[in-house]
Amino acid sequence: MSKRVAIYARVSTQEQVENGNSLEFQVDKLKAYCQLHELKVVGEYIDAGISGAKFDRPALNRLKEDIEKIDIVLIYKLDRLSRSIKDTMLLIEDIFKPNNIDLISLSENFDTSQAMGMATIGMLSTFAQLERETIKERMIAGKLQAVKNGKYINHAPFGYKKVDGKLVKDENTRKCVEFIFEKLLEGISTTQIAKMLELNGYAKLRTALWHYNTVNRFARKKVYCGHTPLMGIVVENTHEAYITDEEQEYIIKQLDSRNCCPSKARKRSFTTIFRGLINCPTCHRKMSVTRSPRKDKTYLVRYKCKYCQLDKKSKYYLGEEIIEEALLKYFKECCFNFKFEKNKVKLPTRNYEKEISMQENKKFKLQRAWLDNLINDKELRKLQSDIDVRIELLKKEQQEQFNILENQRKEVKIKDLSLNFTKVFNKITTEEKVKLLNAFIEDISINVETIRISEKMNRYNVDIRDVRFK
Template sequence: MLVGCYLRVSTIDQAEEGYSIEQQKDKLKQYCSVKDWNVYKFYVDAGFSGSNINRPAMQELIEDVNNNKIGTILVYKLDRLSRSQKDTLYLIEDVFNKHKVSFVSLNENFDTSTAFGKASIGILATFAQLEREQIKERMQMGKMGRAKTGKAMNWWNPAFGYIYNRETYDIDQFKADIVKRIYKDYLSGTSINKIAENLNSEGHLGKDRQWSFRTVRMILANSDYTGNVKYHGKIYAGQHTPIIDQKAFETTQKELKIRQQEAYSKNNNPRPFQSKYILSGLLECKYCSCNLALVQYRPRKDGTHLSVYKCPSTMRKKMFTQRQLSNCISKTQERQMLEEYVIKEISKLQANTDKIELMSSSKVVDVDAYEIELEKIEKSLKKLVNIYVDTDSLTIDIFNEKKEALLSQKNAINKKIQSIKKKQPELSIKDAKKVLRGINGNITRASYDTKYKIVRKLIKKIIVGNEESTIKWAFEL
């Protein structure tokens, strides 16, 4: 029998006893000798993770199996083949079994040519997947620990102006001076493109390539320069010395946003969209369900503008069909009058927040009980696997029957949770009250910007009719 011996080691495994390539190879040789098997080839992936099968030797092994060159695959341990349950079962079911190739794992003492081996492979693959998730979790916890203690997070690529040194950053004074100059020039009114142009005209000192808009922009937005470290969107106090003080950095971030919006406005760029008026995008025609469009007329003699909302179906444009033109009876609505109506309705709620509970047609259903039940099922699944592996009290048929029953319950609960979440309003009653109580004074006297923000939080859409309009609140279904 020709045997293909597969060996793999990752950087994590290299320090673990019994996992080195040579140790695996020696054990597999001895096993083949005892079984009187002939080794066709050793397939070695050194320094490759078991999280996927995109490995050179693994791909070569699959090709040789497809060409019927091997009768058996031998590994030292199941997780040498893969740490992914999905990949393990794919290799065994869709590659090895398809070509009648047996799979043998020395450490677990089973092979797929036996009934027990076939039954055990799914269980063992589950544990391999669990181990991979645990490794991933430990690595994430390690990174979080680094961030909380202020250690360098980008040790492989420190920010321009810093040098990585023993868990933290040291300042490269020459480059740090360039960083300070970039911030100073930007806050003095120089554009990002001009800063890059100036640096390049001087020979892009300190860099092995030309400065670009992107590289300057990244420096202006990098919080590492304030002496902090960032991980998963959160900022932690770092151990390194800041190059830019916190106040200058915050001022720069505000200036970046201001200039970005000015650029969008100047170039008439709709992305990202920011509506100018409080009702923009919220108004829907009662008769044809089109979103109302804002139309501004030329200035009056007193300098004011007349702004109105119109249903697009009533406008004679090529994009609308004659059917739409003839069916929609929507009339023009003055912007100011609509805004005053909406603000007045919010003011009524502000005066009586308890009214929200009467208006809300739904009660928020707590999903915590369903989440707790899911946890119980997960524990039952793990317990079932342990009973099957550690004792002889369960046959494979009973094991599969109980497992499928638990998985069926789990699937049903997940569907129920999703169904509940879909039926919940966009804004809870509690949060709606919080928004209203957070308004300083009556909303009718608030600034236009404040009104804009409140309307966006409380209102889902407004159905506009010729005689009356209906507000669909975010706390209603």
């Protein structure tokens, strides 16, 4: 019986151009070797345009999955398999040898079953890795030289564009970047700058909304000082700058000092019950919180959507008391909508994991029978397909059982919570209410009815549409 051979071939794009070791050339030579030695090719595993430095390759991964069908792995040259000593030895010692698989290289003519063959592999792997590191160094040097010559090889950052390979200021976004650095130098916080960018009409320049983290990242990028960072190296004075190095150093120092010391805004922060929980009924994003003082020295807390406000869509200013009242009503009515006793189902005890494992074991036995030529390819595919159908059915039944049990568990919790929610909620402090809601609620969706009282005043009726639990 002839031995089963897996042909493995690989090229990277650069090697195809420089060396001419095309995939067709490698595969033809390997097939000719198999014909000459009367070896049976059971699979061709081809990685096109993928570096040998990577261990995670599609064709190589398939080869490892099909390892039980193979007696010999045939390659044109060792560096086609890997350019890393560690990865080469891992394949041979941990995958090929335990499965009694020989590795044959057409060019180097070695045999992994002998000590000398293993020593040869060690030396060849060393040279392959050395060559990879040399190629990498040449690429880095080439890129650095290109940058020094005025070429910009990265993606153009916001505020710039590439013209003939060089970085120049983009007139469409230049004023926005100048505005950011002007405000940073004035000492305005990144949060305030983000809001000012939206209000000054710069929102349309980006697909995403402006955020204080975005402004913070802009402030720290060396590219805005006229330098190009590349692979851990900064090439200086490659293009026109927006700010000087001294100005950037001053800005970063200001930002870092604010991170260490709480700002005035943080000291004025206040506790609100539904912060981060209420979804806007129009755009479904989270509503923000504002508060204003009353005459009795208490505060009126209201929830609004800043996104709808910027887009000039429906604007709501919902009082915290209205939302709290709607939530209590929701839980009060919620407990009467559940029919817990009727939903309870006594499920049969069944070990799905064991049954699935038994089916998987049958598949393994079929593969062994196929390898021993007891069944043909067509029979193997049909029998495995039947087993896969049974496994999917078992998994589906297992998931359904899990969902029923999970829903029963949730219903019991919600019942207990809803029966006692109003009683508990009215007795605890605002801080305790925040902790309670955030412990079991993911978010709250609402419906809002707007009632016009006068030209400048509206009244809102709020209903809880849905509460998503954690």
